[in-house]
Amino acid sequence: MFNVPILSSITITISLLYLLISTPPKSYYHSLFLSDSLLSNNTSIENHLFTLTKRPHIAGSQANAEAAQYVVSTLTCYNIPSHVRSYDVLLSYPLSRTLVLTPPLPYSPIVFNLKQEVYKDDPYANVADQVTDTFHAYAKSGDITGQVVYVNYGSIEDYEVLEQMGVNVTGAIALARYGRIYRGDIVENAYHARAVGILVFTDRIDYGGGGGHAKWFPEEKWMPPCGVQVGTVFNGAGDPTTPGWPSTGGCERLSDDEVEKGGDVPLIPSLPISWADGYEIMKFIGGEVANDDWQGGKDAPVYRIGPGPGIINLNYKGEQVIRTIENVIGVIEGAEEPDRYVILGNHRDAWTFGAVDPNSGTAALLEVARRLDELQMKGWKPRRTIIICNWDAEEYGLVGSTEWVEENRELLSSRVVAYLNVDCAVKGAGFQPFATPQLDELLIGSAKQVQDPDNASQTIYQSWIANDKNPAIGRLGGAGSDYAAFVQHIGIPGADVSFGQGYPVYHSMYDDFIWMKKFGDPLFRRHAAVASLWGLMALQLADNEILPFNYLSYAYELQKCAGDLKDELINNEVIILTPLFESIEKFKKAASKVDQEKKEMEASKSNSMSWKVREINDRLMMTERAFTDGEGLPGRPWSKHLIYAPSKHDDYGSNAFPGINDAIENAKIINSTETWQSVQHEVWRVSRAITHASLVLNGALT
Numbered sequence: 001m002f003n004v005p006i007l008s009s010i011t012i013t014i015s016l017l018y019l020l021i022s023t024p025p026k027s028y029y030h031s032l033f034l035s036d037s038l039l040s041n042n043t044s045i046e047n048h049l050f051t052l053t054k055r056p057h058i059a060g061s062q063a064n065a066e067a068a069q070y071v072v073s074t075l076t077c078y079n080i081p082s083h084v085r086s087y088d089v090l091l092s093y094p095l096s097r098t099l100v101l102t103p104p105l106p107y108s109p110i111v112f113n114l115k116q117e118v119y120k121d122d123p124y125a126n127v128a129d130q131v132t133d134t135f136h137a138y139a140k141s142g143d144i145t146g147q148v149v150y151v152n153y154g155s156i157e158d159y160e161v162l163e164q165m166g167v168n169v170t171g172a173i174a175l176a177r178y179g180r181i182y183r184g185d186i187v188e189n190a191y192h193a194r195a196v197g198i199l200v201f202t203d204r205i206d207y208g209g210g211g212g213h214a215k216w217f218p219e220e221k222w223m224p225p226c227g228v229q230v231g232t233v234f235n236g237a238g239d240p241t242t243p244g245w246p247s248t249g250g251c252e253r254l255s256d257d258e259v260e261k262g263g264d265v266p267l268i269p270s271l272p273i274s275w276a277d278g279y280e281i282m283k284f285i286g287g288e289v290a291n292d293d294w295q296g297g298k299d300a301p302v303y304r305i306g307p308g309p310g311i312i313n314l315n316y317k318g319e320q321v322i323r324t325i326e327n328v329i330g331v332i333e334g335a336e337e338p339d340r341y342v343i344l345g346n347h348r349d350a351w352t353f354g355a356v357d358p359n360s361g362t363a364a365l366l367e368v369a370r371r372l373d374e375l376q377m378k379g380w381k382p383r384r385t386i387i388i389c390n391w392d393a394e395e396y397g398l399v400g401s402t403e404w405v406e407e408n409r410e411l412l413s414s415r416v417v418a419y420l421n422v423d424c425a426v427k428g429a430g431f432q433p434f435a436t437p438q439l440d441e442l443l444i445g446s447a448k449q450v451q452d453p454d455n456a457s458q459t460i461y462q463s464w465i466a467n468d469k470n471p472a473i474g475r476l477g478g479a480g481s482d483y484a485a486f487v488q489h490i491g492i493p494g495a496d497v498s499f500g501q502g503y504p505v506y507h508s509m510y511d512d513f514i515w516m517k518k519f520g521d522p523l524f525r526r527h528a529a530v531a532s533l534w535g536l537m538a539l540q541l542a543d544n545e546i547l548p549f550n551y552l553s554y555a556y557e558l559q560k561c562a563g564d565l566k567d568e569l570i571n572n573e574v575i576i577l578t579p580l581f582e583s584i585e586k587f588k589k590a591a592s593k594v595d596q597e598k599k600e601m602e603a604s605k606s607n608s609m610s611w612k613v614r615e616i617n618d619r620l621m622m623t624e625r626a627f628t629d630g631e632g633l634p635g636r637p638w639s640k641h642l643i644y645a646p647s648k649h650d651d652y653g654s655n656a657f658p659g660i661n662d663a664i665e666n667a668k669i670i671n672s673t674e675t676w677q678s679v680q681h682e683v684w685r686v687s688r689a690i691t692h693a694s695l696v697l698n699g700a701l702t
């Protein structure tokens with residue numbers, strides 16, 4: 001049903017031929033993996049998603065432990081041996097919340113009910129009471145009162161605008177809207193602006209169809225008036241009490257005080273609220289009218305800056321408790337190189353029902369597992385080991401994947417070929433790929449083999465380039481999902497794919513199966529397409545004799561980023577970028593050389609060369625590791641990758657050379673000899689890392 005029909009008939013013909021001869025080549029199985037008539041099944045994907053999302057399953061809950069058992073038993077049923085690796089980690093839940101707005105007289109105080117309502121014919125009404133109250137995970141408890149100040153998206157730039165307007169945020173309660181930066185940074189920025197607390201609402205202009213729109217879920221895909229985006233406001237990765245080491249039984253833990261001093265947990269209370277509540281508060285903010293690009297949609301009240309006259313009282317009490325989380329790990333052992341790993345990962349825990357986030361990805365993961373089982377039954381064995389991971393507590397701060405990577409760090413860094421992540425498999429239409437650049441070619445090649453789920457007469461690749469001649473591949477510099485520990489902490493090549501960009505009911509109670517069935521992917525074809533692409537990439541990484549990595553793409557990408565940096569520093573006469581450009585030149589030469597060797601080896605096809613194959617593969621595998629540095633980024637020792645990491649003021653941001661950029665940002669503010677010297681130091685560090693990488697690629701001692 002999903003592949004290009006010609007492929008099927010070729011596949012069948014080849015398959016008949018191979019019945020007559022001996023073992024088919026791996027490529028035969030790879031096309032079999034894509035063939036719908038034989039393997040793809042959207043009904044079974046739909047069934048998995050339906051089962052996984054029957055009730056809310058937040059990390060640390062009984063419901064999520066049951067979901068883990070479902071994944072284990074499904075993998076077992078697909079003949080993939082699997083086990084649970086659990087950790088005891090610090091999670092956070094709401095105990096009580098009250099929010100009161102005191103408008104100026106003659107209006108009387110408004111007590112918000114802070115409830116997401118069940119909708120008409122809601123099939124999940126009977127389990128709605130299992131949805132966790134809306135909150136920010138790890139928010140600070142407190143009882144605070146202050147005048148409201150509107151701070152737009154709560155970015156550093158927004159506070160600069162407020163300062164220019166002469167608005168004093170000190171002692172106020174900020175009202176921000178979601179949408180531009182990571183919510184943990186929204187809270188942190190408010191703290192630095194000296195607000196005593198912050199409310200964050202889901203503005204209708206961004207999540208409700210732009211306003212002037214009378215309908216929402218379940219009639220349309222938009223966020224209902226009472227919908228709230230829950231989420232974490234933790235700015236680190238992994239269990240906050242075990243930074244850098246695994247949360248195994250009886251391990252060392254930081255005290256509450258030490259966690260606070262670590263700087264990654266918020267220091268002021270915060271609460272997410274709905275657009276209806278956001279509008280209500282906005283009506284009682286006076287003062288100057290905000291700029292046009294700070295305003296809401298058509299039906300929104302006029303947004304003013306304040307402070308006040310409306311006064312907010314927020315009383316939030318949360319509990320932070322150690323709970324058990326469970327990663328499910330399934331292993332298909334490699335026949336020839338069992339000590340080389342290709343890892344597929346997706347998380348399972350959800351803020352509510354999790355139909356989009358993350359169980360569309362879990363359903364796709366189980367579909368990959370099902371098809372791999374079919375291949376095994378037809379005689380296929382992977383050359384390298386394929387590991388299927390289903391993470392827990394991603395929503396709290398990438399906790400499950402981070403603890404596992406921290407626990408297995410050395411084995412992973414010496415053995416993992418690549419990590420392929422899918423968080424939400426489907427949010428809507430449109431292919432959204434991310435990768436470290438040596439995987440670009442593999443990603444593009446794979447997209448050329450999988451049918452576009454929304455147009456049977458073209459491939460994913462064709463729809464992808466329809467709008468954009470050079471297919472855009474995002475990079476993995478943000479900390480948005482479980483690839484972070486693999487890529488940014490230990491330097492493993494990674495990719496992340498999905499369909500659709502933002503979706504309006506994100507992290508709300510309305511992210512349920514009905515939303516997916518009505519709006520996200522009615523025929524489950526996009527899910528099937530993600531499974532096809534994800535599995536096909538894994539198969540090539542696991543089976544190809546020589547790893548399908550192309551470092552020339554990496555060299556071009558580095559050149560591009562260095563060019564951007566040069567443009568940024570155009571008026572600066574102090575910083576010398578020559579070492580950076582020279583290191584990239586060296587890297588490019590090494591990439592061409594290894595590419596040539598690869599081609600020669602593929603042409604020679606001699607088994608006596610197998611040690612040589614292993615040698616070149618090890619160079620290809622280890623090159624990415626050289627981009628990491630033991631010390632990590634300044635002030636952020638866990639982030640060790642010097643090319644890709646989040647930017648300091650937006651955890652979602654995906655900058656190249658984060659250390660250099662942070663240093664520039666700092667130098668621009670302080671503008672001293674010392675701060676510009678540290679920019680130069682960061683340039684040197686990145687140049688050394690790139691030089692290291694080219695030495696690994698070359699595979700020769702100096």
Ligand SMILES: *[C@@H]1O[C@H](CO)[C@@H](O)[C@H](O)[C@H]1NC(C)=O
Nearest residue numbers: 039040041042043044045047
């Ligand atoms: C697809 O999956 C469903 C449910 O798992 C199963 O009943 C059906 O037989 C499958 N169809 C094919 C063609 O394999």
Ligand SMILES: *[C@@H]1O[C@H](CO)[C@@H](O)[C@H](O)[C@H]1NC(C)=O
Nearest residue numbers: 166167168169170171172194
């Ligand atoms: C802002 O307000 C606080 C407290 O009301 C005050 O201490 C501070 O000096 C004010 N800052 C400015 C820049 O006016």
Ligand SMILES: *[C@@H]1O[C@H](CO)[C@@H](O)[C@H](O)[C@H]1NC(C)=O
Nearest residue numbers: 454455456457458459462463
């Ligand atoms: C479907 O793909 C074909 C081939 O690329 C293209 O000509 C056609 O316009 C596409 N249809 C739609 C509705 O996008």
Ligand SMILES: *[C@@H]1O[C@H](CO)[C@@H](O)[C@H](O)[C@H]1NC(C)=O
Nearest residue numbers: 001042043046522523524525
């Ligand atoms: C699976 O896809 C086919 C067409 O590609 C569609 O007719 C069918 O309804 C889909 N099944 C489900 C369960 O969505």
